Amino acid sequence: MSDPTLPDPNRLDPAMLAEIEALRARTADTRRATVAAMEDILHVPFPVLDHGFVRVVDYMGDDGAVVQAARVSYGRGTRQVREDRGLIRYLMRHRHTTPFEMCEIKVHVKLPIFVARQWIRHRTANVNEYSARYSVLDKEFYIPAPEHLAAQSSANRQGRGAVLEGAEAAAALDLLRGDALRCYDTYEHLLAEDDPSRQGLARELARMNLTLNTYTQWYWKVDLHNLMHFLSLRADSHAQYEIRVYAEVLLDLMARWVPVIHEAFQDYRMGGLHLSRAGVAAVRRALSGEAVSQADSDLSPREWRELWAGLGVPAPDETRQA
Amino acid sequence: MSDPTLPDPNRLDPAMLAEIEALRARTADTRRATVAAMEDILHVPFPVLDHGFVRVVDYMGDDGAVVQAARVSYGRGTRQVREDRGLIRYLMRHRHTTPFEMCEIKVHVKLPIFVARQWIRHRTANVNEYSARYSVLDKEFYIPAPEHLAAQSSANRQGRGAVLEGAEAAAALDLLRGDALRCYDTYEHLLAEDDPSRQGLARELARMNLTLNTYTQWYWKVDLHNLMHFLSLRADSHAQYEIRVYAEVLLDLMARWVPVIHEAFQDYRMGGLHLSRAGVAAVRRALSGEAVSQADSDLSPREWRELWAGLGVPAPDETRQA
Amino acid sequence: MSDPTLPDPNRLDPAMLAEIEALRARTADTRRATVAAMEDILHVPFPVLDHGFVRVVDYMGDDGAVVQAARVSYGRGTRQVREDRGLIRYLMRHRHTTPFEMCEIKVHVKLPIFVARQWIRHRTANVNEYSARYSVLDKEFYIPAPEHLAAQSSANRQGRGAVLEGAEAAAALDLLRGDALRCYDTYEHLLAEDDPSRQGLARELARMNLTLNTYTQWYWKVDLHNLMHFLSLRADSHAQYEIRVYAEVLLDLMARWVPVIHEAFQDYRMGGLHLSRAGVAAVRRALSGEAVSQADSDLSPREWRELWAGLGVPAPDETRQA
Amino acid sequence: MSDPTLPDPNRLDPAMLAEIEALRARTADTRRATVAAMEDILHVPFPVLDHGFVRVVDYMGDDGAVVQAARVSYGRGTRQVREDRGLIRYLMRHRHTTPFEMCEIKVHVKLPIFVARQWIRHRTANVNEYSARYSVLDKEFYIPAPEHLAAQSSANRQGRGAVLEGAEAAAALDLLRGDALRCYDTYEHLLAEDDPSRQGLARELARMNLTLNTYTQWYWKVDLHNLMHFLSLRADSHAQYEIRVYAEVLLDLMARWVPVIHEAFQDYRMGGLHLSRAGVAAVRRALSGEAVSQADSDLSPREWRELWAGLGVPAPDETRQA
Known part of the structure; x- marks a missing residue:
């Protein structure tokens, strides 16, 4: 499980750090289902890729909330008969999915635009993305670590082959870095935010000059059933590395949040095999x-x-x- | 606003009362957004119709959570510029709906089946309904109060006209009560749960003999945007009385939960007028x-x-x- | 495959028969993807249960439409490389679901209300149901055929056991028939549609007296991906018999409509096995x-x-x- | 209404032109609802922006299909009582939205990525997008026409002000064009598709170097209710110009497809005013x-x-x- 240490201050702007500290200092009494392991890490950003993060902003429900909803569905008869873990495993195994919709999680994610484009295809979630029509995007781009600079697979049209090395790798990284920076400089120049002598191009237009590895951010809220669907596709070995690392952090967070459901998910979904x-x-x-x-x-x-x-x-x- | 008194014990079975008391006794510290007015009434059933209720089981977010999400969307530029109430009213007025999806509420509802059939048409929600395939339904039916025993409107195909009165009303109520009871008695007889000498009909079949005013119950979880859409249709004067009374309780609960959003909703949606x-x-x-x-x-x-x-x-x- | 004979005229009211004949007589030239086997049976009701039916009202796309959409996704590289059947089987096997969303079917279904209540839980579809707020429901109820009058399973809370027989079965059927008829008679009496001397109860209220085996009807429109999800749950042996028979007719219709996809669906989904x-x-x-x-x-x-x-x-x- | 002339051959690659001609040459007899004005333009691309287009690939239903579904909902009572146009206007005015979900349209769209990112936020639609994980994107970017090179509005954070002119405009266009080309050249270099002496970077990685004005394409399928929701937001004067021009073509296509519904939509939705x-x-x-x-x-x-x-x-x- 990832460690709930406070984030590397170099990765966050000071205003955000101060906001997180203020949020973490605020506590209240609640009668709602509460998970201590989630309270420990609430609001704390977990680093992903070179500038990204995932942090839990809110959650609703716990393992028990799924049991509670299932017991409404299956009625009095199920009381006492099955203990909670057995019921959760029964639900997972038989794909009774609606009780898992009774839990909800909200995360704040910072991610490259080309990853956001894959992620958004999961339609059953709520999203508020940073709008580059209204505001200016930060000067931050994803540049792969050298060990992830993979060649095109020759066997598989969507796959990765061996890692580029040496001069070839260095050249590729230089090109990526150079183009991203040049495009961002043009973006800033076109906006002319700090130059009162020139009329700036509309933000909604200037943004088109940015490259797809520019970072964006959003609030993403999803129920547990749809989170598991997302994880089954994106924490899978066939998923692109750059989205898989986000899915893996979310899977870790799920283990903190609903440990019994996480175990059942590993046993019946992630670790299973479908035979034709x-x-x-x-x-x-x-x-x-x-x-x-x-x-x-x-x-x-x-x-x-x-x-x-x-x-x-x-x-x-x-x-x-x- | 409805009063958060504990429910009339005659309306609830003792097991449920004990469960509610146990849930209300349990508290924990949380770093999540918390609303004191919701904590006051958490788990408490608010009576609706003759045997129904609505009770809040959980909630996520508050007025501030919508502001927080909107500020991610609209970026740094919006900080300080607008205060929270102004931003919420701006969002409501311009139908920027996604920030309102960042709040979520979960309620436990007991309601007649014919009301449930209207309600379920709102697809963007999560539902776990009591299953009459697994369990036996309670002997409870909705019988209208005399003042709601309306005649068919002659002007409007889906509307209600004057209220039936006197002997006519009494006869109608007797018929409704008599048929519901007779059908339930047959249901119990077919199930033969307490008669080991007979083979009971499968529950999934026997239930077909029940009338549509039989009560069912479910957990219903919905985000605030979709709750407002539900309320704009079902708390409206054109909605059938028997679903409108549920919507009105939910509208009261919304006023406790997110008072600033509730006010904006009344000003821009419920109290507005659309001109062609x-x-x-x-x-x-x-x-x-x-x-x-x-x-x-x-x-x-x-x-x-x-x-x-x-x-x-x-x-x-x-x-x-x- | 079910036979596209015209329906038993005893099962349909003459107005509907005339409407179907008129619809079938109307033809036009189209540039859209067209499936001859679907044109053969368009508008024709296939009988289900004692008074129900399924009939195809419209369809969009064919096997080729899924291939066409997949080729947009996977781009030029896939042209010529794979032939259509192979591509469809590849998509099905790897759960690339979005190309299957490119086909759509619209059916008119007549079904008992308790079946409709299960069916409607599939939220990703479009539905227009006959409204008993506006109109009077027909005097038609589902009464199980004797061979489907199953006892409650003792092993499985939601299952069926042995079939009731002899006097016990006859008594159960008499009770079901008797209660349904009595409730319908009360419904008609309360409506007082043909009795100008009495004020009729509002339709939206009177309907609450009907039993759950009363037939309703709706138009149901769904894309092929969501149809397959429905079929995988409802054409399954664990589904209640009364909804499974509808799913089986839809599965037959799917075989006419998109035969290659149907075969892949049988091979990789219906006929498969999931191992934990x-x-x-x-x-x-x-x-x-x-x-x-x-x-x-x-x-x-x-x-x-x-x-x-x-x-x-x-x-x-x-x-x-x- | 836009003219259904065949597209400017300079805008389409010859393979696509040949495919369109083949598709238009193929006709069949159908019993489905058919709209002559749609058959006229089926498969024909309507140009949008400098390299984009919208073309109808398939459609289901017509004005009559909405009436047909509404008549199932509202039952026998509505027959003959209202003529079709009146019923459609009644539905639109009272926001009875489900009958409009009974029509479906499928379009093939070519659009810049930053427009696609706005468009995809409409979740209730089916999408198959060209995948840059599998295939290489074309060398085509959106460069605004000079008259759309708007400055940032000083009054409105998301708005456009005056149009840039003269040397300032020329410089901005040069920068946009230059960066897009340079990034695309790098992309091609990194892919090394035509250079067997170098290992190409994986396509899923190389694409991150492209700018947001690069064109992508997709199949987009949506029901008429959700299309109208899209149009009410995106054919609106507050929408960004670059998505509004797509919405305007879709609005024209809607006028061909369902003229009576289009008129009602203009009268009650687009041309209306909401008062608080x-x-x-x-x-x-x-x-x-x-x-x-x-x-x-x-x-x-x-x-x-x-x-x-x-x-x-x-x-x-x-x-x-x-």
């Missing part, structure tokens, strides 16, 4: 001791490989060949 | 001192009447005739 | 020839049974015991 | 011949000005002063 109809048939035959090979299954070579890799065993035909 | 293009033209001519009548406006006779009634003045042609 | 993390571990050990039993897995007894039943093989410990 | 509670009071007093001024109204000076401007008459206190 033909995959079930292949596994059945293998378990029954029948000979089975890709050629006589209804699986493509790629599906065949992924099936046995997902199960963590060699493919049956490879075994026999060996 | 032809309505604007008619008002313009009237204000300019021109003669204007329904016949030479593009308004239907009904629109014409509603326009001047909405503005609280006699129609110009009536004035001239007088 | 512990389920993967158990299968891995079984495939590796290790001894594995429920006791030393992390699976509950029920999960253990369901795992091997889903794979269609005896549980490993049972095999050894035998 | 205090606005109603001020108009009432003015119509009643009372003296009324901003100071003794509950309106802010800005609300006061906008009220009378919206009604098209001088403010009462200005009149008296004059």
